Amino acid sequence: MKAVTVTPATRRVEVRDVPEPRPQSPSQVSLRMIRAGVCGTDREICRFDYGTPPAGSDYLVIGHESLAEVAEAGAEAKGWKKGDLAVLIVRRPCGDPACDACRAGRQDFCVTGNYTERGIKGEHGFMAQTVVEDARYLVHVPAELRDVAVLVEPLTIAEKARLEVDAMLDRMPWRRESVNGLHVMVLGGGPVGLLGAMAFSAAGCRVTLASRQPATDVRAKLLEAIGGRYVPVGPPPLGEAVKQAGRVDVVYEAIGAAPPAFEALQALGPNGLFVFTGVPGRRGTPDVDGGALMRSLVLNNQVALGTVNAGRDAYEAAVADLGRFMQRWPDAVRALVTNHVPLADAPKALTSPPDGIKTVIEIG
Ligand SMILES: [Zn+2]
Numbered sequence: 001m002k003a004v005t006v007t008p009a010t011r012r013v014e015v016r017d018v019p020e021p022r023p024q025s026p027s028q029v030s031l032r033m034i035r036a037g038v039c040g041t042d043r044e045i046c047r048f049d050y051g052t053p054p055a056g057s058d059y060l061v062i063g064h065e066s067l068a069e070v071a072e073a074g075a076e077a078k079g080w081k082k083g084d085l086a087v088l089i090v091r092r093p094c095g096d097p098a099c100d101a102c103r104a105g106r107q108d109f110c111v112t113g114n115y116t117e118r119g120i121k122g123e124h125g126f127m128a129q130t131v132v133e134d135a136r137y138l139v140h141v142p143a144e145l146r147d148v149a150v151l152v153e154p155l156t157i158a159e160k161a162r163l164e165v166d167a168m169l170d171r172m173p174w175r176r177e178s179v180n181g182l183h184v185m186v187l188g189g190g191p192v193g194l195l196g197a198m199a200f201s202a203a204g205c206r207v208t209l210a211s212r213q214p215a216t217d218v219r220a221k222l223l224e225a226i227g228g229r230y231v232p233v234g235p236p237p238l239g240e241a242v243k244q245a246g247r248v249d250v251v252y253e254a255i256g257a258a259p260p261a262f263e264a265l266q267a268l269g270p271n272g273l274f275v276f277t278g279v280p281g282r283r284g285t286p287d288v289d290g291g292a293l294m295r296s297l298v299l300n301n302q303v304a305l306g307t308v309n310a311g312r313d314a315y316e317a318a319v320a321d322l323g324r325f326m327q328r329w330p331d332a333v334r335a336l337v338t339n340h341v342p343l344a345d346a347p348k349a350l351t352s353p354p355d356g357i358k359t360v361i362e363i364g
């Protein structure tokens with residue numbers, strides 16, 4: 001079968017023939033991949049910043065944002081049958097009996113670091129014609145979401161953040177029932193930011209999104225369509241934009257660069273929650289006055305929180321929310337996928353500078 005592979009030893013990114021995986025146990029499902037999304041992590045793997053092949057392999061099949069159709073379900077793959085649509089959960093638990101998170105099925109909170117991630121760390125990913133996986137790592141997708149369900153995985157970042165913010169609100173004695181009514185400032189106009197804006201808006205939040213594109217950019221229209229507000233910023237100061245947005249309850253960072261993120265953190269208001277979702281590259285050191293930041297965190301009861309990966313709860317919330325988005329804002333959701341690339345051209349798409357919003361590789 002054809003797959004997109006990266007080979008660290010020779011620094012090659014290519015489409016090539018690799019052995020087709022076969023189910024090894026009755027709880028496994030064989031999947032025909034429909035498409036896979038491209039994100040910053042994939043591009044970094046193709047620059048060989050990271051990415052680890054499985055043990056015994058010199059190459060890694062990349063891809064972790066998936067949509068697949070079941071080709072064959074094992075006898076013990078309960079609830080799955082041929083033709084079902086599925087999105088695959090990315091992270092697999094470590095084997096340490098003392099890792100409470102992994103033992104509870106919440107490897108997104110793994111404490112040993114010995115988890116694996118399909119398409120990223122130690123296991124082949126989803127830019128391949130066939131993928132085999134245990135049913136417990138599959139999430140059902142309704143047929144009507146086929147066109148857009150490749151956005152489920154990037155949406156899980158926002159869904160996990162929303163669940164975490166919800167849990168954090170418990171610290172407030174006058175806690176509301178949910179994030180409903182909060183003012184959320186989203187930083188960054190990439191897919192993670194835009195999907196985050198949709199998730200918080202659908203949950204009843206007032207949403208402001210700040211990004212570096214001009215006010216005439218398609219992002220401004222997208223924000224208007226989902227009932228939010230777009231603020232063009234930059235070059236810095238982003239902190240000014242946060243201050244001018246009025247009282248902000250939550251900042252959802254989706255820039256992935258430390259200097260603007262820390263500048264925005266320093267502008268956070270009383271009781272504010274700052275959620276970091278980006279993994280910055282090694283370039284760029286934030287200009288931080290540690291004393292002022294500590295003073296602000298303490299005197300304002302602020303929370304700064306990081307979130308990575310997602311559990312099944314966030315995947316299921318993402319599928320449900322994507323259905324809601326499609327009811328309310330179908331054109332805005334469809335506008336997020338700007339580039340459809342055939343499998344043969346995947347290496348070029350992965351190694352050239354990003355353009356548009358979301359690129360997806362069409363596999364089957
Ligand atoms: Zn990704």
Ligand SMILES: [Zn+2]
Pocket residue numbers: 093094095096099101102103107109110111112113114115
């Ligand atoms: Zn673990």
